[in-house]
Amino acid sequence: MNRYFRELSVAGALVLLLALLGIVAPQFFEPQPLLSRLTAQVPTLVLTIGIAMVMITRQIDISVGSQFGLCAVLAGNLLTGGLPLPLALPLAATAGAAMGALNGCLVAWLGLPSIVVTLATMVTWAEVLRLTQQGRFINLPAGVQWLGLSQAAGQTALLAASLALLAAMAWLLKNRSGGRHLYAVGSDAEAARLSGINPKATTFWVFVFMGALAGVAAVCNLVQSPQVDPKCGTGLELKAIAAAVVGGIAVNGGRGSLWGAFVGLLLLATINPALTFLHVEAYWEKAIQGAVILLAVVADGIRSRRNAS
């Protein structure tokens, strides 16, 4: 029980919030709108999976929002230019992976601090995007939305695919040595190196994977509406990091699970619609989110001090 305390307490908070909604605003649980709301979170979930892995390795990546936007615009423009839909996903993932590789090289091989590197790349990609796309929307061709399926089928497919990805990655992290390497490098890179793991390669590939996931997330977002807004990635890195942190991923690396990050995302993503359904004014949103993050973090701190003494 102690081992999963964080995940369980966040889940508990989520259940309380849902119970409150169930009493005061039961229309929250109407199936079709609920499905729409959940599907809208799929891109953020994919990003959170990647960020959690980066953070477990004791790094951070604040450039994922810009990567997301750039991949979305790239895929959108190519689709409008005639690219067949099945190629959009691998292409976006490759573009994202390339951007992630840049981060990876600078952090792993040159030993630069990840917060500064990804700050620089975040600004760079955002400016490149602004210079080239200049805020213009992209009108996608017919057949792209919902992958050509009906809305309900498309939404279910997206949701199922993202949950499958989550389950697969969670299992891999726990049961495959490649996954355990992330934890090892995040806890103590030197000890990991001495036991035969290559921390530099591990760090490099985790950034590449993060970039690829940013591309995947961008496509998941793209197929949910007939237009691409170049600003779609703005602020997503903070959402993903906050979800991971609330869900128990330690920023000092080596701890936390993807399922925890998932529950963290659910909690934070429920706050916004909850405010609407409970008819609370919109200007409370940031304050409440900040309070939730702090609560989660402080609770962690108190608990670990109590355990230590």
Next chain:
Amino acid sequence: MAHSSRSLKAQLLRHDVLLLLVLALEIAYFLNFARNFGTPDNLSNIVRHSAEIGLLALAMMPVILTGGIDLSVGSLMGLCAVLFGVLTHDLHWASLPAASLTVAAGLVAGAFNASVITLLRLPPLIVTLGTYSLFRGLAEAITQGTKTYRSFEPAFLQLGELRPAGLPLQAWILGVGALGFYVLVHRTTFGRSFRAIGFSPEGARYAGLPVLWRTALPYLLAGGVAAVAALLFTARLRQARADAGTGYELAAITAVVLGGTSIFGGTGTVYGTVAGIAAIAVLNNGIGRIPAVLKAGIGGELASLLTGALLLIALAAPGLSKLLQSVRKQSTLPASANPSPSPTH
């Protein structure tokens, strides 16, 4: 590795010297190719426009030196600006007492960060990520998102325009701030311990340093400085809004890191930070005045791109040269003398 016999090349390759060279190159280039760059009006604009970020960078430097970080200073600027607006407009206080209370509030906010980080031993990145949202959120809640405070006392608004002895007030304030932080970090034993703490907190504790209190002080100061920056910002813009200071924390961090302070803590200088602030401010101003850039109207984007590139180069250079050195060393060693152990699986 005798320090006294360091070659000229090694001396030149030191981070802060290189940064000064870059700054000098920038200035020389812009003086020649950017329109009206060297005029007194423009030079004073450079200082006036970068005052708030400059102050935040100065306050951020000891935070990063001790191995921490503070993402909440920009949001705190917004909260302090709004607080000042409430005090002067809704409660009808005079500007001076309102300003004093605002600075006190900034210190309280900084103390909040400080206590959560030091007493609960939580990672500064995450705590200040939370207060980054919380402070901004409180500012938005107080103003209900929409309220903008205008029409301040003319005496207060003068702060944005005053030129004591010909230099803009902001230059004086930045100068005092830089001097103050320089004395704190480099000339007091108190401040000198920052470097030790950043380098090795455990080692510092074993050496008998009161690590907790000394780690807390930079965050406290950062809160107070953010409040001062908010007041300057409000005076210059003649309005107080909840979104004041958005993005300033990242700009401050960029200046500090560009100036040679390691983000991991343990090394760094205040004068490096000042050079970093200057390099970025000059770049931002000068780029937009080059005729070709002026015509295309892409000054802002180009400045951001170049700042990002400059940051990456500044960071990568020592790492790259070390990499090159180690490659060169390995290739000159005979194979049998290669000391690297074979990994055991």
Next chain:
Amino acid sequence: MKRSQFLHSLLVLPAAFLLPGCNKPETGASAENASGAGKKLTIAFMPKSKGNSYFINCEKGAREAVKELGVDLLFDGPTNTDPAKQNEIVENWITLGVDVMAVACENKEGISGALKKAQEKGIKVVTFDSDTTPDARSFFVSQATAQGIGEGLMDEAARLCDEEGEFAIITATLTAANMNEWRKHIEARLAEKYPKMKLVDTKPCDDQKDKAQQETTNLLGANPNLKCIMAICSPAVPGAAEAVKQAGKAGAVKVLGLGLPSENRAYLKDGITQSVILWKVADLGYLALYAAHALGSGALKTGDTSFKAGRLGELQVDSGGAIILGKPFVFNKENVDQFDF
């Protein structure tokens, strides 16, 4: 030791200033054409933000006018709406010696100080799209008054809802000054003329289409009796429409807003969005530039009641110095194909 090394290196800085070719300040728009009536005017044009298709279209119209008039154009603005950056750009323009400034003001009071400084140096100022305090500019080129926009939106919403029912507003951010002006007038009109209608909520979308879509989805779920969504920032209009479509409520919930026809064409044709209100955005930029040019060359002076603006013909100037482009235009299913912006 480190400190003295640093100080020694500081000596490098003054050397930079002494390098040959160090320029003397150039006064006036260009050093070559120093005198007289034949001097080319330099007009500086600033949108509220550069990454916004609305202002990109404004710029297009302005550049068309630049070609016709043969002036030098400086175009710059913050990448996101940022009042501090606008002030800085204005102050930079003062030191560059421009002749006229045309500015869309994000912050009415805040920018007035900088613009007044410009006026003191002999630089003429017009504002467009969003005004500053009247003493900081000579003229204000407006697509329509804030009151006209607010009332137009409310009246159109009422028309679509048969003057009764609940509606919600999607705005960009809670701090956006001109949208708050419009909201004030919308709410005033609502209270004055439509007692059977109710505004249930106002949500920000951070100027992002996807966020507007999510907020609308939430609003539709939380307010089952919602009859209309009014999206007053341009990315929100297609976002809200998509949400209504995905919720299966097309037709039952009306969508209207301020947006570009090109972004809403499909939704208008499918009947999901009923009305998109805007004005010929490029014309606004064109007119602003013509006004700036007329002001700079002396053709337009304070107190004039009309002036000629190229292909737009003769335009009225009211006593407050406002030049109105015309009434807002309603794009709907029938006429949307005639426009390509």
